[in-house]
Amino acid sequence: MVTILLLLLTGSTAAERTDFSFEVTDAALHRIAPLDGEALLDDNKFVDALRRILRDETLSPTDRVDAFYLLHRKIGLHFSGFVALPPGVSYADVFWEKAGLMNAYREALADLEIDGDVLQVVAVESFAAGHSTRLGSAVLLAALVDPPEAHRLLKILLDDRLSRASVPPIVAHYVAWSATVAGTLGHAETMAELVPMIPHEEVREDFVLAVGYHNPGPEVLDGFVRFAVQSGEAPGIGFDQAIGAVLTVLHRHHGGDAYREAWQRIRGASGDDAWTVAVDAFRDGPPPRGAFSDPPPESGSEGWIHKLWDGFEVTVRNEADTIRWGDVFSDTTRP
Numbered sequence: 001m002v003t004i005l006l007l008l009l010t011g012s013t014a015a016e017r018t019d020f021s022f023e024v025t026d027a028a029l030h031r032i033a034p035l036d037g038e039a040l041l042d043d044n045k046f047v048d049a050l051r052r053i054l055r056d057e058t059l060s061p062t063d064r065v066d067a068f069y070l071l072h073r074k075i076g077l078h079f080s081g082f083v084a085l086p087p088g089v090s091y092a093d094v095f096w097e098k099a100g101l102m103n104a105y106r107e108a109l110a111d112l113e114i115d116g117d118v119l120q121v122v123a124v125e126s127f128a129a130g131h132s133t134r135l136g137s138a139v140l141l142a143a144l145v146d147p148p149e150a151h152r153l154l155k156i157l158l159d160d161r162l163s164r165a166s167v168p169p170i171v172a173h174y175v176a177w178s179a180t181v182a183g184t185l186g187h188a189e190t191m192a193e194l195v196p197m198i199p200h201e202e203v204r205e206d207f208v209l210a211v212g213y214h215n216p217g218p219e220v221l222d223g224f225v226r227f228a229v230q231s232g233e234a235p236g237i238g239f240d241q242a243i244g245a246v247l248t249v250l251h252r253h254h255g256g257d258a259y260r261e262a263w264q265r266i267r268g269a270s271g272d273d274a275w276t277v278a279v280d281a282f283r284d285g286p287p288p289r290g291a292f293s294d295p296p297p298e299s300g301s302e303g304w305i306h307k308l309w310d311g312f313e314v315t316v317r318n319e320a321d322t323i324r325w326g327d328v329f330s331d332t333t334r335p
Contacts, residue, residue, distance in 0.1 A: 023131075027059055028066035037074040043101075046071065047108045054114055054145065061118040062125075062134070069137040079136070079173055081309040088288040091241070091307060092248045095209045099180040106144045106181055116142045116149025123153055136174025143182035150182040158190050169200045169309050176206035180213045192220045195242065196227050202309045204242035212249030221250060225262045232269025239278035241307075247279075248286040255285070 031053065040046045053059065053067045072078040077098070085091060119142040126135035139157070142150035157175055179187050188211050198204045211220060224246040231237045247266065251259050267279040281287045 024066040024070060025060070025063045027063040028070055031056075031059070031063070031067050032070040032074065035071075035074060037076075040071065040075050043104065046075065047105060050105070051109065051112065054109070054112060061122050065119065065122050065134055065138045065141055068141045069133065079133075079170070079177075081170070083307045085307065090248070090286060090288060091205070092209055092245060092286065095180075095206070096213055099177070099210075099213050102140075102144065102177065102181045106147070109145055112145055114145040116146025119146070120149060120153055132168050132170045136171050136178075139178045140174055140181065143178040147182040150178055151187070154179055154182065154187055158187060158194065169203045172198065172200070172203040173206050173309065176203070176210040180210045183214060188214070188216050188220050189223075192216070192223045192227075195224070196230070200309070201240045201242060202307065204240070205245045208242055208245040208249055212245070212252060215253055216249075221253065221262075224249065225265055228266045229269040232266065232272075232275055238272075239275050244278075244282070244286070247282045251282075251285045259285070 035049060040049060050068065050071060053064055053071070056064075059067065069078060083091065083094065085094065119138045123135050123138040123142075126132070126138060139150060139153050142153055154175060157171070176191075179191060191207050191211050195204050195207050198207065208224060211224075228243045228246045231240070231243055243266070247259075247263065250262050254262075263279065263282060267276065270276070
């Protein structure tokens, strides 16, 4: 499963990149650097490596969080602000498949007794230092080893920060993943309510897919439909990826007549020709690529779609992806 996801998420091999856009602890780097990325593509070996890190009392909580991130980086499953989708594969497919993989990790680590309070300390310190990737990794690791603690962290972020759109898309993306792994539970309605308030299209899509991974109640699904309809009625708002994700979630949980009814409500929201054409692509269900993305830059991968989150820049040359932080958000800028 990891190998498939690796190709979908990076469009490249498992070769480790050595250029870090932020600091990691020496202990974490020294612990992970010798590991074989190809070997870690085996789910069992990845879990064993993570288990050893979590049990290593010589590592500080911050070391463990950074090592967790570096493990994902070894196999190309770290969040870099960029995803490459081959023909016929949608971002929803990738998001939900990775969610399934993360939940498998959570189940495999269920016997470990890890005190999530220490991860909360790392998260708080990372937030104060503006270290958004470490903050996101701490929340995601808590979702794997201590879901109740992850829910407390998610509540803090959702209630206090995301409602004011005062965290970078990096953190918001990790929040979406963590909620998917820990189980959205009481966060579903809050996350659904925040979707229209989030200024970044890709993050709105992440939130919709996170809530949609678990079977949300009808009121949440109806709220998504209202969001899509209101977006169509707002002058100048085009059909975006989040609205495509709304239709994808509706189809996942309520195909047939219920989906058709919601599709018609959304389609009738705007007289804009481009909007109508976009919604029509979902007439019989989500198209193979799901939500729409900009066409890829120059690339040797014909037919691939390249998604880029706000705050990142990407250059694609000869199928080799070069990722760097953008000017708007960076890991050295305080949220």
